Amino acid sequence: MHDLKLLLVSGLVLSAEAVASYLYIPPVYHNGSVKVEDLSVAGNLDGPKMRTAANHTSFDFWYFDAFSTSTPAAINVVFYNTGDFAANPNPLAVQISGTFDNGTQFSGQVLASKGVIFDQDDNGISASWEGTGATFRGSSLDKSSPEYIIRFDSPGIGVKGDIRLKSRAPPHYPCNPNIAQMNTLLLPHLHWANAIPDATATVDLQINGTDFHITKGVGYHDKNWGDASVITSPKYWDWGHAQLGPYSIVWYDLLDYNNKEHSYAYVAKNGRLVTVGCADNAVKVRQVGMNATYPPTGGIPQAQGLTANFDLGGGQVFAVNLTKEVIVHNEVVYARALGSVTGGIVGQETYTGRAMYEEYMYGLLFG
Ligand SMILES: *[C@@H]1O[C@H](CO)[C@@H](O)[C@H](O)[C@H]1NC(C)=O
Ligand SMILES: *[C@@H]1O[C@H](CO)[C@@H](O)[C@H](O)[C@H]1NC(C)=O
Ligand SMILES: *[C@@H]1O[C@H](CO)[C@@H](O)[C@H](O)[C@H]1NC(C)=O
Ligand SMILES: *[C@@H]1O[C@H](CO)[C@@H](O)[C@H](O)[C@H]1NC(C)=O
Ligand SMILES: *[C@@H]1O[C@H](CO)[C@@H](O)[C@H](O)[C@H]1NC(C)=O
Ligand SMILES: *[C@@H]1O[C@H](CO)[C@@H](O)[C@H](O)[C@H]1NC(C)=O
Numbered sequence: 001m002h003d004l005k006l007l008l009v010s011g012l013v014l015s016a017e018a019v020a021s022y023l024y025i026p027p028v029y030h031n032g033s034v035k036v037e038d039l040s041v042a043g044n045l046d047g048p049k050m051r052t053a054a055n056h057t058s059f060d061f062w063y064f065d066a067f068s069t070s071t072p073a074a075i076n077v078v079f080y081n082t083g084d085f086a087a088n089p090n091p092l093a094v095q096i097s098g099t100f101d102n103g104t105q106f107s108g109q110v111l112a113s114k115g116v117i118f119d120q121d122d123n124g125i126s127a128s129w130e131g132t133g134a135t136f137r138g139s140s141l142d143k144s145s146p147e148y149i150i151r152f153d154s155p156g157i158g159v160k161g162d163i164r165l166k167s168r169a170p171p172h173y174p175c176n177p178n179i180a181q182m183n184t185l186l187l188p189h190l191h192w193a194n195a196i197p198d199a200t201a202t203v204d205l206q207i208n209g210t211d212f213h214i215t216k217g218v219g220y221h222d223k224n225w226g227d228a229s230v231i232t233s234p235k236y237w238d239w240g241h242a243q244l245g246p247y248s249i250v251w252y253d254l255l256d257y258n259n260k261e262h263s264y265a266y267v268a269k270n271g272r273l274v275t276v277g278c279a280d281n282a283v284k285v286r287q288v289g290m291n292a293t294y295p296p297t298g299g300i301p302q303a304q305g306l307t308a309n310f311d312l313g314g315g316q317v318f319a320v321n322l323t324k325e326v327i328v329h330n331e332v333v334y335a336r337a338l339g340s341v342t343g344g345i346v347g348q349e350t351y352t353g354r355a356m357y358e359e360y361m362y363g364l365l366f367g
Contacts, residue, residue, distance in 0.1 A: 240357025
């Protein structure tokens, strides 16, 4: 049914068949078991992976971020269909958080009381969390340089305006480029697809009366989904992305409850894929600073930064030093920050840039 046609356009491997579909998700938790997409499906890298509302132990969400290359201005937006927020009366929520350019944090959540509508075709995806005033629209990931617009007209949380991302690096799954029938799991019950590993971001928002603008910033978009709680399946993870010189990099280094490390590496240069892989030690991420241990016992607030070493094969290593700059969001077992990065292929030119990164440490609660 999903026969795969490979095209080679400016070095990107593309799967050229879209799933045309319309989907409505009602604002009520699903009672019973849910089904989620497992292997990748052509044309659906960024589409809904669950065709029902979430039950209390499943999730499907779309994450976006954008940040300035020079100030503390940073923003995260997540569109959820999730059972993980037990306190929410329905699974459909939009959360927005970040830091103003003076470093002060903000956050808000609004529930989609009227459901969610997805529309997908050859031109891409559009999604509306009805009743929130928040939508996103993305052009086809099977064409080069896709663009996304996240739009708010959400008086309930005081947010109006938009975030625009213009992709600078090809989409991918955990271990592969955007090809059908590939693995999408990071760990059992935790899937990942990275539609926009790196973007040029433009943000024009008003947040509770304050103008929030980012021009020529860095942006990113991915999604996770799964048929078990995201809070209890991974013990620990280090995730992040950075733009430095011609390079776009993404690291995802997770620890499961058997204390086995699973790592996922992505490096692109000038918009072309250099490596995407999940071999042992594909990327090794370690906290740096006083008392830094692995697995960590303290989060982003304690550590000074991290190192991420990507194995490019053939003896080449892309090594990155990250130094923490601004904590964007902190829930103790879960925090995000901006950091400055220096790095490059060891023995070659070194570049500087900026990263958004995250430490997830729910293992401290459940381990
Ligand atoms: C969920 O389904 C079960 C079995 O059909 C039923 O007994 C129960 O009342 C339902 N719960 C809700 C909240 O609808
Ligand atoms: C939700 O669906 C998953 C996957 O089918 C199932 O394992 C789980 O038991 C369901 N949870 C609830 C609360 O019904
Ligand atoms: C930073 O800016 C925000 C938004 O304008 C404002 O509410 C807050 O008071 C400012 N914080 C400081 C420390 O100036
Ligand atoms: C705006 O302010 C309201 C009232 O204090 C708050 O509930 C909401 O979360 C704020 N919005 C954001 C995006 O911080
Ligand atoms: C490092 O560990 C020592 C000994 O446990 C402790 O006294 C100190 O406060 C820790 N430092 C930080 C920055 O956590
Ligand atoms: C990273 O930090 C280490 C330790 O300070 C240093 O030896 C190395 O040269 C740094 N690498 C880069 C690319 O800055």
